[in-house]
Amino acid sequence: MSRTLFGTDGVRGTANQWPMTAEMALRLGAAAGRYFRNDGSNGHRVVIGKDTRLSGYMFETALTAGLTSTGMNTLLLGPVPTPAVGLLTVSMRADVGIMISASHNPHEDNGIKFFGPDGFKLSDEAETEIEALLEAGVEPAQAGNIGRAKRVDDGRFRYAERLKGTFPHGRRLDGLKVVIDCANGAAHRVAPEVLWELGADVVTVGTSPNGVNINDGVGSTAPQAAAAKVRETGADLGICLDGDADRVMIIDETGQIADGDQLMALMAARWAEAGRLAGGTLVATVMSNLGLEQFLTGRGLRLERTRVGDRYVVEAMRRGGWNLGGEQSGHIVMTDYATTGDGLLAGLQMLNAMIETGQPASALVRQFDRVPQLLKNVRYTPGRAPLQSDSVGRAIRDGEARLSGQGRVLIRASGTEPLIRVMAESTDETLMRDVVDEIVAAVEAAA
CATH class of the missing domain: 3.40.120.10 (Alpha-D-Glucose-1,6-Bisphosphate, subunit A, domain 3)
Structure with missing residues (x-):
């Protein structure tokens, strides 16, 4: 069976548009519940975390309904970083973990990604099987076997203790001023707490989520705000997270950004x-x-x-x-x-x-000199396939021939958005820009 629902990082899209609707989340929860509760017993459990998007409430409720309808017991963590879900899936002996987040995307988007009982993201094969169950329809559990749902209030504290445990025993951050940018996202409470508990002088950016400001001018995709704060406060380091805190950009004491x-x-x-x-x-x-x-x-x-x-x-x-x-x-x-x-x-x-x-x-954070690299994104109409166009193929082959021995070209479709990413590297920056622009023009014409 081909995958039409899952992308490179779970299911993602604009909230209240296919596939990110409450109905689809309910059906997806039921399919995942059937996949993991495959012996009919009532001892199975799932942990669900989310970031701070307004639509997270809707998807959390819908997933819970679908999961409990198939007999899964659901533990609701509330806003926690994605890595916390991986950790707590294992430590709470859950069969599956689910994170509701669209990561670095704007608030209008949301996503659902799954972790297996080992805390690692599900394989493509497992996601394909869940998608097949969803398409076939899932028979609900008998009334006496419906699952239970429970709030877990200490999830972020468990995660914080695990983080501090990775730091050398007895070592502290005394004397270091750290700017932490939480992108108004899932780590807005736990990240400043961890740094403060380790002894840092903490300056916060992006720690006032309101449901619609996640990743809005802050975070790892917009680190300029944190860089300005580093310079303003004389901080030793800036740490920029994204909406679900699984990404980071580092800012040095001069305000320069390292990827x-x-x-x-x-x-x-x-x-x-x-x-x-x-x-x-x-x-x-x-x-x-x-x-x-x-x-x-x-x-x-x-x-x-x-x-x-x-x-x-x-x-x-x-x-x-x-x-x-x-x-x-x-x-x-x-x-x-x-x-x-x-x-x-x-x-x-x-x-x-x-x-x-x-x-x-x-x-x-200046370990090597970057080979000049240029990346441009081209948005295309969903349903179109620009990379299958003959003209795009010719432009790519021509670009590869021109850069042969001097760099490389990489063209790919995003797995989370309707974008074609056109990237090239070369020590000859003029040639690199010409090649990228020519390929971009071909993709735009086919988009």
Whole structure:
């Protein structure tokens, strides 16, 4: 069966438009309930977390109705980061975890992503089976076997304790001023609390969610506000999370922004020096900068590339037995500590590096010189397939030929939005821009 509902990170779309409707969420909950409650017993449970979007209330209620209708007992965590759902799925012995979030997207969007009992995101195969159950229709449980629903009030505190446990015992952040930007999202309470409890002087940005301001001019996709706050307050570091706190951008004391590639380079080098980098390998996607690959190669380390999506990074890490990976966009995955990307955890690793080396952030997040890279997004009409156009194919082949030996071209469709992403890297910036513009023009004509 082909997948039409699930994308690269669960189900996502505009709230109250297909597929993100209350009816679909109810049916999806019922299908997931049937998939995981496959022995008919009443001991099965699911944990549900969400970010701060207004539509989260609607989807939380609809999912709960669908899940309990098939006999699943539902534990509602309220607003917590995505990595907290992965953690609590395991620690609360749940059969499945669900996070209601559209991550870095605007408030109008929302999404539903699933975690298995091991705390890792479900495989494509499992999602396909759930989608097949949804299409076939699910028989509800008998009246006496309907599941129960319960609020869990201490989920974020459990997650906070786990985060602090990853920091070296007895080490504190005294004397460090940290700007934390929570994107008016899921970490708006827990992130400042963790940093304060570890001793930092905390300056907050994006910690007043109202249901519609998530990711609005703040967070990892708009780090300029936090950068300005770092400069204004003389902070030592800025940590910018996205709406569900599984991504991070780092801001040094000068207000300069470092992406996930620079943070992964720092961590890979430090972990390798300490003998902690499993297999001498970092896992990243095809989007990571060529400069990162050159940096690792120069240190005798290896870069394993995957398709775009943190779930594919994690799948490769598990197959290869590697423990560090991530994305240029700021997903940093450390399987020694977590089952998915965790922005605050990565921020703590950065702070630990500053303490151990005695160096400022600016000296640590400039690990390599980036090969010039240009990315442009082209929005297309849903239902169209621009990448199947002959003219687009010719433009891509022409661009690849022109950059041969001097760089690379990467064209892909977003798995979460109707966008075609056109990216090129080259030491010849003029040629790179020409190639990207020509491909963009071809895609726009077919969009």
